[in-house]
Amino acid sequence: MVKHSRWLIQDADQSEQILERMQTHFLPDLICHEQDTLTFYDDFEWRLWRKDFLLASNIRGQIILTEGNDSQTFDNEVSPSFARSFRNQNLSDRLWQVSDIRRLLPMAEVETSVREYALRNFEDEKKVCKLVITRSGYADMWELTSMRGYDKDYREALSCILEAEPENPERHLYRLSLELLDIKPGKYKSKPKTKVPPEMASADACSKMVRKMWKNVRINEDGIIQDLDTEFLHQYRVALRRMRALFAQMKNYIGPEQSLWFKDALGDLARETNRLRDLDVYLEDRDYYFGLVPEKLQPGLEELFQHFTRERNREQKRVAAYLQNTPYLNKVSAIEETLKSCPSEPGEKGHLPIAEVAAQRIRKRYKQIAKDAALIHDQTPDDDVHEIRLDCKKLRYLLEFFGPVLDKERVRPVMQALKKLQDNLGRFNDYSVQRESLEHYLENHKTSEEIQKAVHALSGVLFMKQQKEREQVCGQLEDFLADDVRQLIKQLTQPTSMAQSSKGSPA
Amino acid sequence: MKILACYSIKGGVGKTATSVNLAYAAAQSGLRTLLIDLDSQGASSFYFRVRSGKKNWGKRFFNTYEELLKQIKASDYDNLDIIPAHQSFRHFDALLSDHKKRHRRLRQVLKGLKQEYDLIILDCPPTLSYLSEAVFQAAQMIVVPVIPTTLSERTFEQLQDFFRDKELRLDNIYPFFSMVQRSKHLHKNTIERMQVRYKNMLETQVPFSSDIEKMGEHRSPVACYAARTAGGSSYNHLWQEISQVMDS
Numbered sequence: 001m002v003k004h005s006r007w008l009i010q011d012a013d014q015s016e017q018i019l020e021r022m023q024t025h026f027l028p029d030l031i032c033h034e035q036d037t038l039t040f041y042d043d044f045e046w047r048l049w050r051k052d053f054l055l056a057s058n059i060r061g062q063i064i065l066t067e068g069n070d071s072q073t074f075d076n077e078v079s080p081s082f083a084r085s086f087r088n089q090n091l092s093d094r095l096w097q098v099s100d101i102r103r104l105l106p107m108a109e110v111e112t113s114v115r116e117y118a119l120r121n122f123e124d125e126k127k128v129c130k131l132v133i134t135r136s137g138y139a140d141m142w143e144l145t146s147m148r149g150y151d152k153d154y155r156e157a158l159s160c161i162l163e164a165e166p167e168n169p170e171r172h173l174y175r176l177s178l179e180l181l182d183i184k185p186g187k188y189k190s191k192p193k194t195k196v197p198p199e200m201a202s203a204d205a206c207s208k209m210v211r212k213m214w215k216n217v218r219i220n221e222d223g224i225i226q227d228l229d230t231e232f233l234h235q236y237r238v239a240l241r242r243m244r245a246l247f248a249q250m251k252n253y254i255g256p257e258q259s260l261w262f263k264d265a266l267g268d269l270a271r272e273t274n275r276l277r278d279l280d281v282y283l284e285d286r287d288y289y290f291g292l293v294p295e296k297l298q299p300g301l302e303e304l305f306q307h308f309t310r311e312r313n314r315e316q317k318r319v320a321a322y323l324q325n326t327p328y329l330n331k332v333s334a335i336e337e338t339l340k341s342c343p344s345e346p347g348e349k350g351h352l353p354i355a356e357v358a359a360q361r362i363r364k365r366y367k368q369i370a371k372d373a374a375l376i377h378d379q380t381p382d383d384d385v386h387e388i389r390l391d392c393k394k395l396r397y398l399l400e401f402f403g404p405v406l407d408k409e410r411v412r413p414v415m416q417a418l419k420k421l422q423d424n425l426g427r428f429n430d431y432s433v434q435r436e437s438l439e440h441y442l443e444n445h446k447t448s449e450e451i452q453k454a455v456h457a458l459s460g461v462l463f464m465k466q467q468k469e470r471e472q473v474c475g476q477l478e479d480f481l482a483d484d485v486r487q488l489i490k491q492l493t494q495p496t497s498m499a500q501s502s503k504g505s506p507a
Numbered sequence: 508m509k510i511l512a513c514y515s516i517k518g519g520v521g522k523t524a525t526s527v528n529l530a531y532a533a534a535q536s537g538l539r540t541l542l543i544d545l546d547s548q549g550a551s552s553f554y555f556r557v558r559s560g561k562k563n564w565g566k567r568f569f570n571t572y573e574e575l576l577k578q579i580k581a582s583d584y585d586n587l588d589i590i591p592a593h594q595s596f597r598h599f600d601a602l603l604s605d606h607k608k609r610h611r612r613l614r615q616v617l618k619g620l621k622q623e624y625d626l627i628i629l630d631c632p633p634t635l636s637y638l639s640e641a642v643f644q645a646a647q648m649i650v651v652p653v654i655p656t657t658l659s660e661r662t663f664e665q666l667q668d669f670f671r672d673k674e675l676r677l678d679n680i681y682p683f684f685s686m687v688q689r690s691k692h693l694h695k696n697t698i699e700r701m702q703v704r705y706k707n708m709l710e711t712q713v714p715f716s717s718d719i720e721k722m723g724e725h726r727s728p729v730a731c732y733a734a735r736t737a738g739g740s741s742y743n744h745l746w747q748e749i750s751q752v753m754d755s
Contacts, residue, residue: 118583147580148588
């Protein structure tokens with residue numbers, strides 16, 4: 001019903017000429033003319049930018065959210081920090097979809113001036129169209145909005161502008177202005193891909209990969225120290241875990257001694273942050289836990305979570321100090337020195353091409369899962385199920401690390417099939433870990449009767465949930481070991497697939 | 508969607524000023540508001556600078572709500588639209604006399620607008636007619652400006668008699684004092700007397716004010732150019748009182 005058009009006019013003189021021409025058709029009434037500074041926000045991974053969103057605050061307490069070419073303004077808002085802290089539910093929900101728990105950080109400023117005109121007719125000086133001209137360093141953005149019952153006037157204003165043949169912007173003025181300022185997303189990815197040629201010696205290829213992963217360890221430190229959001233610690237730990245997984249699985253290629261040294265050294269770093277991560281997860285899942293216990297036990301849970309909150313704050317301070325102190329920095333430089341020389345003594349098979357090794361490892365791991373799975377039935381002890389879970393995790397890492405070396409397209413369906421199984425096994429494991437950890441907490445802390453009651457109730461629910469997941473394990477394993485997935489693995493790891501991707505290297 | 512009528516049997520009591528300023532205050536408070544100027548003289552349309560098209564569409568007014576949709580025009584202000592008066596509105600009574608269920612016709616046709624508006628304000632001509640009966644049936648609240656004089660009090664009583672006669676709901680009528688000059692003894696005495704007599708009497712009194720008189724020059728609601736004066740702020744108070752009554 002309300003029509004809206006937008007153009008970009010890069011020549012400021014041309015803008016003024018159109019405005020002048022407009023005066024023969026309407027009385028342009030300047031309602032406001034304001035200078036504004038827009039501060040743009042994004043999370044550490046630039047996920048808003050990547051999904052074609054831009055989020056800005058201005059000096060009048062408004063938030064402007066652009067998505068593609070559309071923008072919406074929200075009045076009386078708080079300064080951006082997290083998606084969930086905005087007052088407007090719609091704004092909060094839309095951002096939550098993209099950046100969920102990550103902190104929104106200021107990334108650039110753009111100066112603008114905004115002129116808002118009421119275009120009035122001559123006979124009654126009635127406002128018949130709305131015109132807003134936003135000027136930034138890049139261009140003038142003209143926005144014309146119709147008013148109900150005044151379509152004819154809108155068309156007249158439209159043709160007045162179109163005579164000047166302005167550009168229809170493919171992208172929003174703000175994005176173009178930011179690009180003009182050379183603002184662009186960083187290269188950070190939580191799971192970085194390292195390009196290695198298929199024929200590269202496996203020891204060298206692995207070293208190249210771990211060196212890249214190490215960068216993620218270091219880059220997240222600052223966010224943990226400043227306590228910007230909990231993802232920094234999570235991704236710090238993901239990077240350490242992936243490095244350890246690579247050293248563990250490829251030790252015979254990288255060299256057993258050095259691999260073991262790295263595994264231990266990286267493990268030391270991770271261990272220092274275990275408790276903080278556990279507490280972060282509890283606090284993030286607060287609503288979920290409260291949903292699991294009956295209302296009358298919730299005060300006990302509330303008390304427990306107050307303990308968690310206090311402990312988390314203490315633990316965060318401890319970790320932040322630890323990351324800045326000499327012992328940590330010494331460990332870090334030792335790791336960095338050793339990484340430089342890695343592989344210092346490659347294993348016997350370290351010279352084999354990475355594609356060949358990867359294919360063989362993936363086949364072997366899949367066979368191992370199949371072998372172990374054959375022994376699993378509904379009554380098998382939990383420990384055996386955990387064994388399979390670890391096998392799956394290893395396969396997952398192999399696919400993540402080396403899938404792109406083999407065949408990017410073929411690895412995707414295998415990952416999808418594996419993910420279903422892993423989700424099931426992951427939940428099975430999570431419930432048991434949560435139970436153990438809660439019971440461990442009771443054993444080691446003096447707690448009120450309320451807390452104990454709440455924890456016992458929670459533990460009961462988690463046990464039931466774990467049983468439910470356990471019932472699905474056999475079916476999920478069957479699916480993953482069915483012919484179709486077996487074929488996918490075969491295709492992914494067969495020599496022809498490797499030959500294709502290695503483009504003529506000797507098979 | 509609520510429907511509010513501004514009505515008086517007597518002309519020149521500040522009825523149009525009330526419609527215009529209440530509509531503006533309601534829209535400012537965030538309600539999607541439509542002002543329908545039923546008075547063929549078109550005074551409230553004039554205040555909002557809105558003109559009706561040339562076509563004689565009044566004869567289709569009571570047909571369907573789609574006919575009304577076509578005539579809606581945006582005011583200069585957010586959340587506020589107008590259906591301007593047309594000369595053909597003079598013939599509404601003749602039109603309604605042909606309708607079988609004429610009393611309910613207006614209510615029926617306005618129902619169709621409930622998706623788009625939270626509040627409809629009807630600015631009514633100062634007559635007692637088929638149209639006013641249809642208005643009384645349609646509106647949940649009938650706001651009647653009363654100048655505190657003996658003559659106005661008399662016409663207000665006439666309105667009540669009419670309601671009794673037609674078996675309409677008397678408790679939908681909400682009078683308030685308009686164009687009040689406290690310095691006049693007559694005004695003061697009439698106010699005191701009527702306040703005791705009518706339980707629905709609204710508390711807000713709109714003073715006689717040159718700022719309100721100047722609406723014709725400014726062609727805008729008084730709050731747009733004299734918000735802080737006694738006259739300018741009185742309609743905002745009146746709106747707040749009315750909105751409380753409507754919500755209760």
